Amino acid sequence: MSAATEIVRLTVNGDRQEVGVPTHFTLLETLRYALGLTGSKQGCDKGDCGACTVILDGEPTLSCITPVWEAEGRTVTTVEGLASREAPHPLQDAFDLNGAAQCGFCTPGILCSAAALLERTGDPTREQIKEALAGNLCRCTGYTKIYDAVEAAAAAMQNGASVGGASG
Amino acid sequence: MSNNGHKIKSDLKLIGTPMRKVEGLDKSTGRALYTDDLVFPGMLHGKILRSPHPHARIVSIDTSSAEALDGVHGVVTGQDMPTTYGIIPWTPDEYPLCVDRVRYIGDGVAAVAAVDEDTALRALELIEVEYEELPAFFDPFEALEADGSTPYVHEPKKAGWNGNVTKKVHLEFGEVDELMDGSDAVVEGEYFFEGSTHTPIEPHCAIGLWQAGGGFQRQDGESSGKLTVWSATQVPHYLHRELARVLEVDQAHVRVLQPLVGGAFGGKSEPFDLEFCVAKLSMITGRPVKILYTREEVFYAHRGRHPFHMKYRTGATAAGKLTSVDAEIVLDGGAYASFGLVTTYYAGQLLCAPYEMPAYRFDSTRVYTNKPACGPKRGHGSVQPRFAFEVQIDKLSERLDLDPIEFRRLNFIGSNTRTINELRVTSNGFMECLESVERESAWKDRFRKLPFGCGLGVAGSTYITGTNYPIYPNDMPQSGVQMQVDRSGRVAVFSGASEIGQGCDSMVAYIAAEELGVPLDYVRVLRGDTDFTPVDLGAYSSRVTFMVGNAAIDAARKLRGMVQEAVAEEWDVKPGEVLLAGGLALWAPDTERQMHVKEAFNLAEAKFGTLGSTGSYNTPKDVHGEYRGATIGASPAYSFTAHVAEVEVDVETGIVDVKKIWVAHDCGRALNPVLVEGQMEGSAYMGFGEALMEEQVFKDAEHGRAGLHDAPSLLDYRIPTSLDTPELQSLIVESIDPEGPYGAKEAGEGPLHPSIPAIANAIYDAVGVRMDRLPFSPPNVWRALEAAREADTLRKPILNPGAGAPTSTPELVSGD
Numbered sequence: 013m014s015a016a017t018e019i020v021r022l023t024v025n026g027d028r029q030e031v032g033v034p035t036h037f038t039l040l041e042t043l044r045y046a047l048g049l050t051g052s053k054q055g056c057d058k059g060d061c062g063a064c065t066v067i068l069d070g071e072p073t074l075s076c077i078t079p080v081w082e083a084e085g086r087t088v089t090t091v092e093g094l095a096s097r098e099a100p101h102p103l104q105d106a107f108d109l110n111g112a113a114q115c116g117f118c119t120p121g122i123l124c125s126a127a128a129l130l131e132r133t134g135d136p137t138r139e140q141i142k143e144a145l146a147g148n149l150c151r152c153t154g155y156t157k158i159y160d161a162v163e164a165a166a167a168a169m170q171n172g173a174s175v176g177g178a179s180g
Numbered sequence: 181m182s183n184n185g186h187k188i189k190s191d192l193k194l195i196g197t198p199m200r201k202v203e204g205l206d207k208s209t210g211r212a213l214y215t216d217d218l219v220f221p222g223m224l225h226g227k228i229l230r231s232p233h234p235h236a237r238i239v240s241i242d243t244s245s246a247e248a249l250d251g252v253h254g255v256v257t258g259q260d261m262p263t264t265y266g267i268i269p270w271t272p273d274e275y276p277l278c279v280d281r282v283r284y285i286g287d288g289v290a291a292v293a294a295v296d297e298d299t300a301l302r303a304l305e306l307i308e309v310e311y312e313e314l315p316a317f318f319d320p321f322e323a324l325e326a327d328g329s330t331p332y333v334h335e336p337k338k339a340g341w342n343g344n345v346t347k348k349v350h351l352e353f354g355e356v357d358e359l360m361d362g363s364d365a366v367v368e369g370e371y372f373f374e375g376s377t378h379t380p381i382e383p384h385c386a387i388g389l390w391q392a393g394g395g396f397q398r399q400d401g402e403s404s405g406k407l408t409v410w411s412a413t414q415v416p417h418y419l420h421r422e423l424a425r426v427l428e429v430d431q432a433h434v435r436v437l438q439p440l441v442g443g444a445f446g447g448k449s450e451p452f453d454l455e456f457c458v459a460k461l462s463m464i465t466g467r468p469v470k471i472l473y474t475r476e477e478v479f480y481a482h483r484g485r486h487p488f489h490m491k492y493r494t495g496a497t498a499a500g501k502l503t504s505v506d507a508e509i510v511l512d513g514g515a516y517a518s519f520g521l522v523t524t525y526y527a528g529q530l531l532c533a534p535y536e537m538p539a540y541r542f543d544s545t546r547v548y549t550n551k552p553a554c555g556p557k558r559g560h561g562s563v564q565p566r567f568a569f570e571v572q573i574d575k576l577s578e579r580l581d582l583d584p585i586e587f588r589r590l591n592f593i594g595s596n597t598r599t600i601n602e603l604r605v606t607s608n609g610f611m612e613c614l615e616s617v618e619r620e621s622a623w624k625d626r627f628r629k630l631p632f633g634c635g636l637g638v639a640g641s642t643y644i645t646g647t648n649y650p651i652y653p654n655d656m657p658q659s660g661v662q663m664q665v666d667r668s669g670r671v672a673v674f675s676g677a678s679e680i681g682q683g684c685d686s687m688v689a690y691i692a693a694e695e696l697g698v699p700l701d702y703v704r705v706l707r708g709d710t711d712f713t714p715v716d717l718g719a720y721s722s723r724v725t726f727m728v729g730n731a732a733i734d735a736a737r738k739l740r741g742m743v744q745e746a747v748a749e750e751w752d753v754k755p756g757e758v759l760l761a762g763g764l765a766l767w768a769p770d771t772e773r774q775m776h777v778k779e780a781f782n783l784a785e786a787k788f789g790t791l792g793s794t795g796s797y798n799t800p801k802d803v804h805g806e807y808r809g810a811t812i813g814a815s816p817a818y819s820f821t822a823h824v825a826e827v828e829v830d831v832e833t834g835i836v837d838v839k840k841i842w843v844a845h846d847c848g849r850a851l852n853p854v855l856v857e858g859q860m861e862g863s864a865y866m867g868f869g870e871a872l873m874e875e876q877v878f879k880d881a882e883h884g885r886a887g888l889h890d891a892p893s894l895l896d897y898r899i900p901t902s903l904d905t906p907e908l909q910s911l912i913v914e915s916i917d918p919e920g921p922y923g924a925k926e927a928g929e930g931p932l933h934p935s936i937p938a939i940a941n942a943i944y945d946a947v948g949v950r951m952d953r954l955p956f957s958p959p960n961v962w963r964a965l966e967a968a969r970e971a972d973t974l975r976k977p978i979l980n981p982g983a984g985a986p987t988s989t990p991e992l993v994s995g996d
Contacts, residue, residue, distance in 0.1 A: 015298065050217035051210020053442070055381040056475040060894035063381050091210035100209060108204035111854040114862065115681025116207030117382040117442025123208060142902040149894060151381050151443050152681050154865030155902045156910075157858055 022083045024049065025093030039083050040064045040075035043090060051091040051120045055149070062148030065121035066090045072128045074147070091120035094127055102165040102173040103127055112161035114152035122148045126162045135166055193761050194694045195922050198854045201686040202705050203440065203679070215385040215412045215439045216472050223387070224253055224293040226461050226471040227300035228453060229307050230480065231282035231289055234550035234887030235316035235333070238280055238289065238309060245306040246292055251299035254464040255307070257290045261460055263426045267418060267450035269652050271346070271517035273334055276426060276456030282311070283333055283515035284550050285887045286480030288453040293461040293469045316550035316887055317344060318878065320489065320512040323547045333515060333548035346513050346546040347524040351809060353600045354539030359504035363495030367575045370491050372953045373564035375512065376874040377484035378557055379899055382442020383473040384481060386411040388458030392466065396433045404429060409459055410437045414449040414678050415718035418651065420710050422451045427459055438708035444680040445866070446556040447483055449720045450518060479892035483555030484876055486523060486546070487512040488564035494572040500582045500590045505537050509544040509565065511554070518555035520546045522812060526561025529813030531569055532599035533642040534610040534820050535591035540600045550887055551878055556720060558866060559643065559932045570639035570937030571952065574944065581980050583627065584638050584941065585618050588822075595915070602805030606817055607925070609846030609915030610640060613822035616844035616911040621824040628945060628979035633829050637941025640822045641933035644815035645848075645917075645926040646723025648799040657796035659727035660714030661688060663735045664792035665743075667785065669763070669778030671696055671703045673735075674712060677728040678719035682928050683855040687725055688732045690851055691921065695736035696743070697760025698777050714794065722926030725851065726816060727797045729921030735795025742791060746784035747775070800919070817917045817925045820846040823864065823934035825906075827942040829949075831974065834962030838868060838939055844911035848925030857910040859927040864908050865900060867935025872956050873898045948977045 015034040022029055024047060031046045043049040043066070052075055055063035059077035066075045067089040075088075094101040103126055106112070113119040122145060129136055129144035136144070141162050142155075150158060169175060206212040243255040258279035266272035277288045290307050294300040315330040317323040323344040326332060332343025360366060392405040407429050413419050416436040424431035441448065454471040461469040473481065489510040495503040509527045513520045528542030557563075577584040593599065595608035617638065618624065627636045650658055662674040671692045677684040689703040707713060716728055740760060747765045748755040751773065759766045765780035767773035785791050804814040826839040843864045850856040874897065879888045891897040916923035940951045943961070949968045953960060968974040 044217075049210075050213070053214070053382070054216065054472075055383065055442075056894045058475065058893060058895065060475075061381055091208075095209055100205060104205065104208040107208040108200050109198075111201070111204075111683075111858045113201075113204060113207040114683070114858055115380065115382065115441060115443040116203070116212050117214065117380070117681075119207050120210050145902045147901075149381060149899060149901060151379055151445070151866075151899065152862045153858055154861035154863075154908050155905050156861045156908050157854070158902075 018081070020080050020084055022085065023087045025089060033080055037080045038076055039066070039078040039080050042080045043075060049090050049092055053117050053120055055117065063118050063121045065124045065148060067124050067128050070128065070131065072125045089124070091123050094123060096174065101127065101175055102168040103130070103162065106161040106165035106168065110157050110161040110164060112153065112157045118148055118150045122150065122158060130166055130169060134170060192694065192922065194690055194700065195851050196849065199690060199700060199852050201683055202689045203685060212440050214382055214442050215387060215410050218387060218410060218439065220387070220389065220468040223468040223470055224295060224465060225297045225300050226291055226293045226458055226469045227297065227304050228288045228457060228471065229290040229304045231278070231285060231287040233282055233311055233313055234285050235314040236282050236311035237314060238278060238282065239312050240310045241290060242308040243290060246303040249299065249303050249306060251295040252292055252303045253467065254293040254461045255290060256457065256460050256464065261426055261456055265422045265426050265451060266517055267519055267651065268517060268521050271521055274516050276453050284552050286552060287515065291457040291461060293465050318549055318551065318880070318887060320510050320547040320549055323549050324545070333550060344548045346517050346520045346548055348545045349524050349528065349809060350543045351528060351601065351807065352541040356504050356506055356539040356541040359539045360493060360495045360506060363503045364498035365576060365579045366493060366495045367572055367579060368493050369568065369572055369575065369952055371568035371571070373488040373490070373567055374954045375485050375487040375554060375876040376557065376870045377479060377482055377876045378445040378447030379894065379897065380443025380445060380447055382412055383475055383478045384412055384448060384452055384454060385470070385472040386455045386458045387468055387470045388462035389468040390459065390462040390466065397430065398428060399430050404433065406433045407459055408435045408437065409455055410439055411455050412441050412448055413438055414441065414444045414680055414720060416678065416710055417676070417715050417717055419451050419455060423455065423459055426456055436710045438678060441678070441680040444719065445558045446560060446720065449556055449718060450483065452481055475894060476892040479889050479897065480552050482514065482552035482876065483518050485557040485563065486554040488527065490565060490568045492568050492572050494576055496576050496580060498580065500580050500587050502535055502537055502591050504539040507542040507565065509542065511544060511546040513546045513548055514551045514553040515548060516553035518553045519560065523556065523561040525809055525812040527565055529601060530562035530642070530644065531565050532601045532603060533593050533605055533818060534608065534640055535588065536593040537600045558863065559929045560721065562643065563933050563936065566641050566933045567936045567940065570934065571940050574637070574941040578977065583979065585614055585623060588614060588640050601813070602810060603813055604803040606919065607848060607915040607917040608820055609913040610820035610822065612913040613820055613844035613846055614640065616913060617822045617824040617842040620909060620911060621826065621842045623824060628977060632976045633831060633946055635942040635944065635946030636824055636826050637938045637945055638822065638824050639934035639937035639941060641930060642818045642820050643926060643930035643933065644721055644813065645726045645817040645819060646799065646815055647721050648801060648803070648814040648816060649811045650717055657731070657798045658723070659716045659731040660794060660796045661728060661731040661735045662714055662792065662794045663692060663739055665696065665739060665781045667782055669698060669702055669776065669781055671698055673703060673705045673732065674714065675705055675707045675728065676713035676716035677707070677724050678716070679707060680719045682719065682859060683852070684719070684724045684728060686855070687729055687851060691729060691732040692736050695733065695740050697762065697764065699763050722929045725924050725926060726920050729924060730797035731795045733795065733921050734797065735793045738793035738795065739791060742788050743780050743784040746787040747780045749787065750783055816919055817848065819925045819927065819930035821930045821934055823938040825935065825938035825942045827939060827946055829943055829946045829961065831947060831965055834958040834965055836872060836943060836956050836961055838872065838906040840907040840909065841868065841935060841938065842909050842911060843931050844913055845927060845931045846913040846915045846925070847927040848917040848920045849914050849923035850912050851922060851924050853912060856912055856927045860910040860931040861908045863929065863931035864935050865905055867932040868906060868939070869900045871936040871939045871954065873900060875955055945977060948973055948975050
């Protein structure tokens with residue numbers, strides 16, 4: 013029962029990909045089903061929860077409501093692309109150290125939103141962090157440990173911690 | 181068994197310090213695998229057809245067109261699995277798919293497996309179900325009054341009974357009426373706690389894999405096969421049992437794997453239709469089958485907080501001592517029993533601390549209605565009565581001109597005591613909890629003294645740390661852990677505990693590292709697979725740290741003893757003088773004498789052979805009362821919590837802005853304070869969401885299709901975002917429980933309870949308006965404000981301590 017397919021060209025975590033997918037596929041479906049990048053999560057499939065957030069040309073984007081053709085020719089960074097070969101992204105390390113990921117299901121999306129924030133604003137206030145994460149629901153933490161982790165990562169990056177990965 | 185062993189180690193090295201989680205980096209790098217991340221060769225995708233009617237007979241189901249659709253490999257209906265199941269062995273009232281009757285909009289009636297989701301969805305449209313609609317029950321009071329002239333939600337157990345009643349509990353302790361009549365003040369109130377749901381961010385997901393033949397037989401000797409199910413469940417052991425029973429496979433040939441679980445909160449703590457369907461569809465198709473719920477299906481699967489209709493009478497002396505408590509509760513249970521038998525007891529049983537009650541009576545009744553089944557949500561059965569009772573206490577304090585924190589202190593039940601319903605309380609840090617929130621919130625300077633519109637409220641609570649009696653009666657341990665050490669110095673921990681984000685895989689690793697002296701990164705936790713992990717009963721009732729932790733200590737200490745003995749022999753010293761810490765074995769009298777822990781393990785292996793141990797934990801029994809129901813609520817230890825909430829109420833709009841919640845929690849000992857704080861903050865957040873925003877409600881006939889969920893999406897069912905959530909401050913209190921692992925108790929559920937009444941009481945402090953009905957949403961608050969305006973009672977309440985207690989004549993204070 014294969015639907016019509018199309019070839020989409022996009023760069024994902026530094027890799028140029030040409031992938032054939034059904035025309036109705038979202039970016040999330042393409043990442044998870046066609047490219048095997050299961051780090052980005054499907055929590056609602058309606059753009060409500062933010063677990064599917066990826067970075068599309070520098071902007072945090074809900075991949076579950078982004079038709080894949082919108083990503084044609086563009087650059088996508090997912091949670092798998094945040095780390096460098098040498099070390100995790102400072103955010104990833106800070107999330108681990110600060111207990112910011114409990115069940116971890118919202119974490120990939122939150123990390124992408126936070127990474128995009130830190131690209132724009134090196135030393136965000138707590139209010140700016142709250143604003144940046146307002147589209148990412150977390151049901152476990154009450155957000156406090158997440159703010160702590162983002163602030164710790166920002167401080168580490170200000171102090172020269174390197175941000176590797178496809179986005180950096 | 182380790183429950184009578186010595187739990188408290190004085191020279192802790194790792195325990196009590198901030199540590200990483202064993203799977204932390206996997207989660208932050210996207211490597212962590214959840215059920216929906218798994219793909220198997222040839223895997224089919226399943227979908228479940230759900231009832232559009234709240235109550236109907238199934239006249240016929242025709243699946244032939246669906247089966248004929250290209251790409252469809254299998255279709256099942258209720259007739260293929262005609263065995264009831266249920267988490268509570270006494271109330272099995274669900275079929276994997278409905279056999280003859282549907283009981284709520286969303287009840288499953290058929291399932292298909294197809295090459296992809298789109299094909300499966302098309303196939304569902306081709307299934308023809310003929311229904312005969314029946315009158316439905318939506319209101320629990322109407323359901324209670326039913327006379328059988330239309331079909332009950334379930335058939336009565338005995339002729340003449342009301343089939344809409346799941347369970348009735350009536351318990352009475354002490355001279356309730358006499359003491360109430362003799363009280364100096366009596367407060368009466370009626371409360372309504374609206375239902376809410378868990379909304380883990382990961383929807384339920386399961387994969388079934390049936391391997392036919394292979395010599396695997398059923399117990400009756402018939403050729404069979406092996407069934408493997410991966411599921412996002414909190415209770416792999418119960419799922420294991422129910423899959424075997426319902427699908428008639430030898431339990432020895434059923435394997436349940438639990439990948440990482442993306443949140444649960446009680447919403448994944450019993451078997452669900454999709455787990456049976458993926459198994460059965462795999463048996464039919466011979467291929468792996470995955471079903472992933474849509475978000476909408478998660479709302480219909482529910483098992484969340486029961487709506488409670490509550491009436492309380494609470495008496496006290498003029499000096500502020502509680503005299504008598506009388507409660508009447510109706511629980512709106514939805515279509516199936518779920519944990520409801522327990523919920524009906526918990527509605528009353530868990531209220532008897534941290535305050536001393538000379539007399540207590542409760543009458544609670546759970547009623548079936550044609551809505552998604554309610555069940556256990558974080559703080560199972562006790563969050564609702566705690567809301568009502570802590571508001572009652574606030575009203576009594578006000579009535580008696582007592583500071584509400586002082587009132588709570590006056591009634592403190594103490595440690596090493598019994599509650600009025602004969603629950604054994606051991607450690608109790610409630611007074612320290614009260615002190616912490618009082619100090620940190622600057623309570624004395626600010627309560628009743630903030631400007632009109634701003635207020636502070638306090639509430640306290642207690643919660644179980646697991647239950648002394650397991651869900652199905654048996655004398656086996658509630659938890660088991662297996663450990664082995666290898667020649668590299670590593671420790672492998674085989675744990676059946678259910679990691680749902682709370683950190684239990686890390687907890688066993690911390691214990692192994694602490695006891696065996698290895699660095700934390702030398703510990704590997706092998707988990708989530710009933711083929712090789714000892715049984716743990718599941719992640720519910722806040723049992724895991726206490727029970728699995730004690731089992732882990734038991735296992736680790738057996739290994740430690742062998743290592744100490746081998747090293748002592750090598751050094752020609754006493755085994756008790758050998759310490760294991762910091763990756764070394766050391767001689768206590770002279771720690772310069774040392775060897776790498778790897779060498780110590782090698783000496784032990786040379787002496788004893790391959791090194792492994794098992795540990796287990798079972799609960800204390802017979803420490804409860806003699807009455808029927810006395811075992812329900814009996815726990816090896818109780819946690820205690822106090823919150824202060826600060827709010828600002830906009831009297832024009834009814835918007836309540838919760839500024840901050842101070843959360844003090846007696847967790848016994850914080851094995852890893854970072855994780856304990858995470859549980860405290862997450863709990864307070866979830867309580868805040870229930871207090872202000874969340875409503876699991878259904879349409880009535882005037883506003884759409886009766887029984888249809890009002891808002892089955894994460895946009896419309898509002899849970900707090902980062903912008904909504906107040907500042908949360910965690911204040912850990914450690915009472916060092918005599919039986920907990922290193923003194924630890926629970927932290928995952930207790931700290932939710934006081935959020936809601938603390939906010940309600942803060943609203944009163946702000947504007948003098950009582951909120952006895954959840955949620956405190958702008959429309960509800962605005963209506964209460966309007967009523968107060970009309971009654972001219974909208975003003976800042978006044979605290980006048982000691983201004984004169986009421987006369988000896990009992991005086992009724994209305995509920996609002």
